[in-house]
Amino acid sequence: xxxxxxxxxxxxxxxGFDALRSLLTLRNSALDHVVFVNVIERDRVxxxxxxxxxxxxxxxxxxxxxxRFIDWSETLFEQGMEVGVYIVVGSLVPEVIKATxxxxxxxxxIGRSHKGVLEHLYSGSDVTELLRRAWTPVLVYKQxxxxxxxxxxxxxxxxxxxxxxxGSLRAVEYLKVLKDTVQEVHLVHVADEKxxxxxxxxxxxxTRKEARDKLEEICESFEASGIKAREHVxxxxxxxxxxxxxxxxxxxxxxxxxxxxAAWVEKFIGSTPRKIAEESIYPTLLIPPEKGE
Amino acid sequence: MSxxxxxxxxxxxxxxxSVTVLEEHGYTPLEAEDGEIGLKMIKAExxxxxxxxVLMPRQSGVRLYRELKTAKALKDFKVIILSGxxxxxxxxxxxxxxxxGGAEIPEPEIYLEKPVEPDELADVIxxxxx
Numbered sequence: 355x356x357x358x359x360x361x362x363x364x365x366x367x368x369x370g371f372d373a374l375r376s377l378l379t380l381r382n383s384a385l386d387h388v389v390f391v392n393v394i395e396r397d398r399v400x401x402x403x404x405x406x407x408x409x410x411x412x413x414x415x416x417x418x419x420x421x422r423f424i425d426w427s428e429t430l431f432e433q434g435m436e437v438g439v440y441i442v443v444g445s446l447v448p449e450v451i452k453a454t455x456x457x458x459x460x461x462x463x464i465g466r467s468h469k470g471v472l473e474h475l476y477s478g479s480d481v482t483e484l485l486r487r488a489w490t491p492v493l494v495y496k497q498x499x500x501x502x503x504x505x506x507x508x509x510x511x512x513x514x515x516x517x518x519x520x521g522s523l524r525a526v527e528y529l530k531v532l533k534d535t536v537q538e539v540h541l542v543h544v545a546d547e548k549x550x551x552x553x554x555x556x557x558x559x560x561t562r563k564e565a566r567d568k569l570e571e572i573c574e575s576f577e578a579s580g581i582k583a584r585e586h587v588x589x590x591x592x593x594x595x596x597x598x599x600x601x602x603x604x605x606x607x608x609x610x611x612x613x614x615x616a617a618w619v620e621k622f623i624g625s626t627p628r629k630i631a632e633e634s635i636y637p638t639l640l641i642p643p644e645k646g647e
Numbered sequence: 648m649s650x651x652x653x654x655x656x657x658x659x660x661x662x663x664x665s666v667t668v669l670e671e672h673g674y675t676p677l678e679a680e681d682g683e684i685g686l687k688m689i690k691a692e693x694x695x696x697x698x699x700x701v702l703m704p705r706q707s708g709v710r711l712y713r714e715l716k717t718a719k720a721l722k723d724f725k726v727i728i729l730s731g732x733x734x735x736x737x738x739x740x741x742x743x744x745x746x747x748g749g750a751e752i753p754e755p756e757i758y759l760e761k762p763v764e765p766d767e768l769a770d771v772i773x774x775x776x777x
Contacts, residue, residue: 389704420731427702428736431709434743438704439657457705 355528356384361459361490363391363450366419368465371426373495377463379507382534387436389457390426392419393449394442416441447483454490463493466632482628485612489645491528493607494631494638506606508637513540513605515596515626516569520643521611526572528641529609533580540603541569541576541585544592562587592626593633600636609639650776651692653677655685655711656700656729661761665698665729668765672772682706686714689724696776699755701730701737709740716752725775727757729768734758 357380364370374388399412419441427437440453454462464484481494493508509532516522529536543565569585576583586603588595600608612627631638652674654665662678669676677692679685683705689697697715701708708728715721728737737758745751757771 424702424731428732431701431707431732431736431740432743434740434747436707436710437702438707439702440704453704 355460355524356531357460358384359387359389359457359459359461360385361389361391361450361454361457361462363393363446363462363464365392365465366422369463369495371429373463373465374426376507377493377509379509379535380532381433381435383532385435387438388430389438389440389453389459390423391440391450391453392423392442393444393446394419396443396445399443412443446480447487450484451487454488459490461491461493462488463495465495479632481631485628485631485640485642489642491642492631492640494640496635496637508607508639509535510537511540511604511606512536512609512639513542513596513600513603513607513636514609515592515599516541516543516572517592517611517626518568519611521627521641523611524643525609525611525639525641526575530576530579530581536581538582538584539576540599540605541572541583542588542596542599542603543569543586544588544590544595544599546592547590562589593629596626596630597634597636600634605636607637607639608634609641612640612642649673649675650695651675651677652696652698652772653679653685653688653692653694654698655679655682655688655703655708656698657681657703658700661700661729664765665768668768669772671765672769674772680704682708682711685711689715689721695725696772697724697726698729698772699726701728701732709737709744712755713741713744713749713752717750726755727759727771727775728755729759729761729763731761733760 360377362374394412394415398415399408401407423439427439430437438457442449450462462484464481466481485492512529514525514529529539545561545565565587566585569587573583573585586599588599596608608630610627610630627640631640652669654662654676656662656665657680666676666678677688677694679688681703699708699712708730712726715724715726738754741752756775759771
């Protein structure tokens, strides 16, 4: 599960070349190929009464994107990297899925959605839809200017939230091969308060100890792969506690598995991964389970 | 029989432009929309000349050019690069790949930066094909 090829999806205003630069430490592992994707939303060039299809506007938008990508690509080419580009008119998520399949990408990087409250209410967010439909890990990149933290390299100190789901266990394998990029992993399991309603303090401590022992095993497997790892057990609401743990550990990114409770055509996204992807101040890497799990 | 020229470019407008120039000057144009398809067509069609873009999906012109020039059976294909990427970037990228352990490869016959005039393209094709 190495990251050889990364799909960098941008509308430019939310994700720039500085974000990509911060991910180039992945070159120490296996990253060799970056594919830029810019989707021109249909309604920007759609038919207008009296104007018809706005072909001139499409050409203008395509060329603006192309010029930007040429500039970015030159930097990457000169470092010996492989670069590709897609500039297409369509709907964001289907076009990203199409490009991911065509390129067989290992990671999709996307900025946080900037839709307004009303748009979210009626159409949902692109990030949520992408997480639901993609079988490829997705990194929801958060711009530095939006946050109070300073993230230089997201993969440097990830916080991996473990809930024992197939996705979160796959995330362990995903990070393990990045020993030349990741400096230290913090593993956190958030025990739900309702699981702690034991008859005594002993029972509660037992729950904590069991979780800790399981985390320790994973830590040992990280250490065996050459990555420092520390385990933590938190109690409470997962959405809040994962964010707190990331702050406590001075994490550079949050990594979670996305749940797979039903997989007919699209998979079910747990509310915690979705909420953290959308709302956390940290870049968030979502690892889906294997197809069929 | 007219000479076959393969145009490898992901931009349909550029392919149309090149194909029109080629037809007007009596060549047989062939088209490929990315480097992977381009390589398959080169092996199957054995064109007399390849007009190659650099920035494309799936496989870029940088890697395709390198693949051509390092494979015994393919290194004699003539190549014109036609791209928005600057020539110095193309040469630096090849230098970087050589430094990472790749073989030293020759510069392309002709390097044209987009956009190009029809006459200019026709002239260089004529020059390369003789």
